[in-house]
Amino acid sequence: MMDRLQDLKERIRRFAEERDWDQYHSPKNLAMALIVETAELVEHFQWLTQEESRSLPPEKRSTVEAELADILIYLVRIADKLDIDLYHAAVEKLQRNADKYPAEKVRGLSKKYTEYP
Amino acid sequence: MMDRLQDLKERIRRFAEERDWDQYHSPKNLAMALIVETAELVEHFQWLTQEESRSLPPEKRSTVEAELADILIYLVRIADKLDIDLYHAAVEKLQRNADKYPAEKVRGLSKKYTEYP
Amino acid sequence: MMDRLQDLKERIRRFAEERDWDQYHSPKNLAMALIVETAELVEHFQWLTQEESRSLPPEKRSTVEAELADILIYLVRIADKLDIDLYHAAVEKLQRNADKYPAEKVRGLSKKYTEYP
Amino acid sequence: MMDRLQDLKERIRRFAEERDWDQYHSPKNLAMALIVETAELVEHFQWLTQEESRSLPPEKRSTVEAELADILIYLVRIADKLDIDLYHAAVEKLQRNADKYPAEKVRGLSKKYTEYP
Numbered sequence: 001m002m003d004r005l006q007d008l009k010e011r012i013r014r015f016a017e018e019r020d021w022d023q024y025h026s027p028k029n030l031a032m033a034l035i036v037e038t039a040e041l042v043e044h045f046q047w048l049t050q051e052e053s054r055s056l057p058p059e060k061r062s063t064v065e066a067e068l069a070d071i072l073i074y075l076v077r078i079a080d081k082l083d084i085d086l087y088h089a090a091v092e093k094l095q096r097n098a099d100k101y102p103a104e105k106v107r108g109l110s111k112k113y114t115e116y117p
Numbered sequence: 118m119m120d121r122l123q124d125l126k127e128r129i130r131r132f133a134e135e136r137d138w139d140q141y142h143s144p145k146n147l148a149m150a151l152i153v154e155t156a157e158l159v160e161h162f163q164w165l166t167q168e169e170s171r172s173l174p175p176e177k178r179s180t181v182e183a184e185l186a187d188i189l190i191y192l193v194r195i196a197d198k199l200d201i202d203l204y205h206a207a208v209e210k211l212q213r214n215a216d217k218y219p220a221e222k223v224r225g226l227s228k229k230y231t232e233y234p
Numbered sequence: 235m236m237d238r239l240q241d242l243k244e245r246i247r248r249f250a251e252e253r254d255w256d257q258y259h260s261p262k263n264l265a266m267a268l269i270v271e272t273a274e275l276v277e278h279f280q281w282l283t284q285e286e287s288r289s290l291p292p293e294k295r296s297t298v299e300a301e302l303a304d305i306l307i308y309l310v311r312i313a314d315k316l317d318i319d320l321y322h323a324a325v326e327k328l329q330r331n332a333d334k335y336p337a338e339k340v341r342g343l344s345k346k347y348t349e350y351p
Numbered sequence: 352m353m354d355r356l357q358d359l360k361e362r363i364r365r366f367a368e369e370r371d372w373d374q375y376h377s378p379k380n381l382a383m384a385l386i387v388e389t390a391e392l393v394e395h396f397q398w399l400t401q402e403e404s405r406s407l408p409p410e411k412r413s414t415v416e417a418e419l420a421d422i423l424i425y426l427v428r429i430a431d432k433l434d435i436d437l438y439h440a441a442v443e444k445l446q447r448n449a450d451k452y453p454a455e456k457v458r459g460l461s462k463k464y465t466e467y468p
């Protein structure tokens with residue numbers, strides 16, 4: 001089976017080419033588009049309690065799903081334009097995070113570790 | 118071969134479990150973390166011209182790679198907590214975008230279509 | 235007494251001129267800088283409960299104060315570059331919000347009104 | 352004349368009280384609302400060149416004006432809830448920036464100073 005991130009990359013590339021939108025897809029512009037989409041996700045959660053955010057009603061969950069899709073689309077697109085392999089980048093980052101936040105030392109502590117959880 | 122998005126989901130899940138960080142990972146909090154990471158990406162591009170953003174020096178490109186990794190990690194995590202399949206969501210969204218922005222109608226036009234490119 | 239928003243506008247203008255940074259201050263770039271600073275604010279709250287966010291320890295409150303300052307600085311700057319009067323814009327927007335969300339109709343209801351509170 | 356930031360603070364406070372929205376206005380929630388509004392600003396600039404962003408058509412400029420208003424409203428509100436004086440915070444931050452980026456040293460150089468311009 002083809003890798004799904006690779007498959008998405010190619011679908012999005014084709015989508016942009018067919019519309020001649022490649023000219024707008026500088027990494028600078030794509031970073032802006034990416035944060036705009038991410039804020040649309042944040043908007044759905046801004047007035048909810050944490051508890052409410054864990055159990056969205058079905059209609060809201062569908063909208064959130066579409067926002068997550070938009071984020072992934074722009075993320076895959078900017079990685080493509082910068083020729084970055086997202087999967088390898090994430091695996092490597094997780095490894096560095098594991099070194100930085102050893103489980104036995106940080107278990108359950110979040111306050112001191114503002115970057116992660 | 119295992120799908121890479123699935124593989125990442127499981128690695129991140131394990132990472133959080135080992136640190137007992139699941140308690141902090143409400144969708145509300147994760148949406149905040151996701152936009153914080155996205156802004157760290159935006160920061161790298163804020164004073165660059167579009168042209169400069171297309172050809173980053175190697176050191177900057179490495180830092181950007183790590184930012185993209187952070188974004189993907191939180192994106193996969195929030196999708197996991199909401200039980201959303203990112204790949205299917207993205208494929209479906211691309212289909213809806215293709216219907217909304219027919220290639221023959223929007224070719225090269227971006228101004229009127231502020232949401233996409 | 236001079237209006238404080240006006241006073242800030244002039245201080246920031248002088249600051250940029252002395253450094254010849256005006257050339258970087260296109261509204262596009264300033265909008266990016268503004269969201270980057272706003273995300274630095276968000277970062278301080280991402281793992282806190284709402285209750286915790288209401289009573290920050292003194293050191294954290296100082297850092298948050300500096301983040302709010304950065305946001306105001308860029309906000310005043312972008313308004314200056316676009317020749318927009320922030321105060322009048324805000325007063326007018328509050329009036330429109332008052333019409334859109336009549337007190338007697340929306341009292342205590344936030345779920346349906348995702349844009350405001 | 353009354354200070355305009357003070358005047359806005361009181362208008363916004365009254366607006367929230369009349370609607371009983373104070374309960375939703377934790378600093379955590381307000382930080383989210385603030386970044387959502389900021390992203391709506393960013394959206395207007397995402398596909399523009401820097402040059403285009405400097406000379407918006409009148410209709411777009413009006414919409415941008417309303418976005419700036421929303422940002423200021425939430426900024427004043429979160430500062431109020433944290434009991435922070437925005438003007439003094441900004442003046443102090445400008446002073447610290449002046450020390451950090453001496454005019455004679457950084458004139459015209461932005462690349463090395465990613466935080467400011």
